[in-house]
Amino acid sequence: MSIEKTDTLVVGGGQAGIAMSEHLSNSGIEHIVLEKNRIAEAWRSGRWDSLVANGPAWHDRFPNLEFTDCDPDEFVCKERIADYLVDYAKMVKAPIRTGVEVSKAEWMADGSAFLVDTNVGQIQAKNIVAATGAFQIPVIPPIVSADTNIKQVHSFNYRNPDQLPEGAVIVVGGGSSGAQIADELNRAGRKVFLSVGPHDRPPRAYxxxxxxxxxxxxxxxxxxxxxxxxxxxxxxxxxAYGGQTMDFRRLAGEGVVLTGRTESFADGVLKFGDDLQGNIAGGDANYYEMLDAADAYVARTGIDLPEEPDARIVYPDPDCLTNPIRELDLAKEGITSIVWATGFRQDFSWMKVDTFDEKGAPIHQRGVSKEPGIYFLGLPWQSRRGSTFIWGVWHDAKHVADQISIKRAYMTYQGPSERTRVSEEA
Known part of the structure; x- marks a missing residue:
C-alpha cells in the first residue's frame, strides 16, 4: 500500500484543528486534518445535555463568522456550537477526514519526515500539529474505590439528573462544570453536596x-x-439560565450543602479538608478585585456605564459555611452518586518524539516544540489566558501557521555550493 504524503498533518478536528486549517490554507500550505470521531465531537458527546457556552455569542466565536440565529448576548447551547464549528469548517474548506484515528507518529529512518500510523493507512508529513485540545482524558482521583456501592461518573460522562440513581449526590469540584452540575441537580429536586476547592469567582456581568x-x-x-x-x-x-454569577452562598441558600476539598474515603465515610471558608474567601476576593478593577477603568476612561451597587450585596453565610462539615457518612446521608468534576489530563503517547517533560507535558514556546516539525494547539495558557477559548485558539493557530511558513521559507534557502551546482546542471 502506498503512503500518502502531505506537508502538514493536523490531528484533531475540533475548534483548534479547524482554526489551524484556515490559517494553513491562507498561507498556501498543503495539509490534512484528521478527526477520529465527528467534527467538534467533544461538544456533542463530551458535555452534559443542558450545557451552554460560558461566554455570550458575540464573543465566543471565530472572528470571521458570527452567530446569526441568536441574540448576541445569548449563551448558545452545545449543539449549536458544534453546528457552528461544522459550518465554519465548510466555509474555510478545511480538508477534514472524520473517523480516522492516529495511533503513532515517529520520525522516518532518514529523518526527512514523520511517518504517521492511522486506522486507514500511513501518512508521511513534514510537520505535525497536535490539535487534540485541553480536555482529553477525564481524571477521577483514586479516593473512592470503584467497587463501592456508589455510582461514580466524571463530568465528561454526566448527561442529566435522570442518569443517576435515586438519592443524594455529591459533586466534587467547584469550577464551572461542578458548580453548574450541582445547580442543575439541586433544581431537579436532588439533595446535593458540593465539594469546593480553590477557585476564582468572577461576576457574570457588571x-x-x-x-x-x-x-x-x-x-x-x-x-x-x-x-x-x-x-x-x-x-x-x-x-446557564440566562447567565448569572456563580455565587456559592446563593447555591447554599437554595439547598446545596457546601464542603471543603475532598481528601479521603474509608468505611463509607468521605472526609474533607478544613479549607471551605478559605476557598470561599478566595473566590470572594477575586470577585471584588474584578469589580474594583472595572470601577477604576470607568473612572479613568470616563465611559458612561451605570453604577451597580447591588453587585456588592452579599448573601448571608449558610450554616454549612459557618460550621463546615468535615466528613459525610454516605449511607446515612442517602448519597448514591458522586460526580467528579475534577478535570482532565492530556495524552500525547502517540507522539514518539522528544518534546515532553517527565510528566508527559509538551515542551514548547507558544505551540512551537523543541522537536523540529512538531507543533501544539489548544493547550491551556498556550500563549495567553484565552488560548483554550474558540476565539483564542484562532489567534494561536495563526501564530503556529506563521512559524510553519517561516520554517518553510528557511528550508528553501540554497547555499553557494548548492547554487553553483544548480547553475551547472542548468
Missing part, C-alpha cells in the same frame, strides 16, 4: 457589561501566565 468584555478591556485575556500559586485554581462562571 455595569451592563459581561465578564468577558471586562477581561478584554482590562487586558486580562492576554495574561501570558497564571499568577504564581494559582496553578490549581479553577474558575467558576456560568452561562
Amino acid at each position: 455595569r451592563e457589561r459581561d465578564f468577558v468584555w471586562w477581561l478584554g478591556v482590562l487586558g486580562l485575556w492576554d495574561m501570558a501566565a497564571m499568577k504564581p500559586g494559582t496553578e490549581h485554581v479553577t474558575i467558576s462562571v456560568s452561562g
Whole structure:
C-alpha cells in the first residue's frame, strides 16, 4: 500500500484543528486534518445535555463568522456550537477526514519526515500539529474505590439528573462544570453536596457589561501566565439560565450543602479538608478585585456605564459555611452518586518524539516544540489566558501557521555550493 504524503498533518478536528486549517490554507500550505470521531465531537458527546457556552455569542466565536440565529448576548447551547464549528469548517474548506484515528507518529529512518500510523493507512508529513485540545482524558482521583456501592461518573460522562440513581449526590469540584452540575441537580429536586476547592469567582456581568468584555478591556485575556500559586485554581462562571454569577452562598441558600476539598474515603465515610471558608474567601476576593478593577477603568476612561451597587450585596453565610462539615457518612446521608468534576489530563503517547517533560507535558514556546516539525494547539495558557477559548485558539493557530511558513521559507534557502551546482546542471 502506498503512503500518502502531505506537508502538514493536523490531528484533531475540533475548534483548534479547524482554526489551524484556515490559517494553513491562507498561507498556501498543503495539509490534512484528521478527526477520529465527528467534527467538534467533544461538544456533542463530551458535555452534559443542558450545557451552554460560558461566554455570550458575540464573543465566543471565530472572528470571521458570527452567530446569526441568536441574540448576541445569548449563551448558545452545545449543539449549536458544534453546528457552528461544522459550518465554519465548510466555509474555510478545511480538508477534514472524520473517523480516522492516529495511533503513532515517529520520525522516518532518514529523518526527512514523520511517518504517521492511522486506522486507514500511513501518512508521511513534514510537520505535525497536535490539535487534540485541553480536555482529553477525564481524571477521577483514586479516593473512592470503584467497587463501592456508589455510582461514580466524571463530568465528561454526566448527561442529566435522570442518569443517576435515586438519592443524594455529591459533586466534587467547584469550577464551572461542578458548580453548574450541582445547580442543575439541586433544581431537579436532588439533595446535593458540593465539594469546593480553590477557585476564582468572577461576576457574570457588571455595569451592563459581561465578564468577558471586562477581561478584554482590562487586558486580562492576554495574561501570558497564571499568577504564581494559582496553578490549581479553577474558575467558576456560568452561562446557564440566562447567565448569572456563580455565587456559592446563593447555591447554599437554595439547598446545596457546601464542603471543603475532598481528601479521603474509608468505611463509607468521605472526609474533607478544613479549607471551605478559605476557598470561599478566595473566590470572594477575586470577585471584588474584578469589580474594583472595572470601577477604576470607568473612572479613568470616563465611559458612561451605570453604577451597580447591588453587585456588592452579599448573601448571608449558610450554616454549612459557618460550621463546615468535615466528613459525610454516605449511607446515612442517602448519597448514591458522586460526580467528579475534577478535570482532565492530556495524552500525547502517540507522539514518539522528544518534546515532553517527565510528566508527559509538551515542551514548547507558544505551540512551537523543541522537536523540529512538531507543533501544539489548544493547550491551556498556550500563549495567553484565552488560548483554550474558540476565539483564542484562532489567534494561536495563526501564530503556529506563521512559524510553519517561516520554517518553510528557511528550508528553501540554497547555499553557494548548492547554487553553483544548480547553475551547472542548468
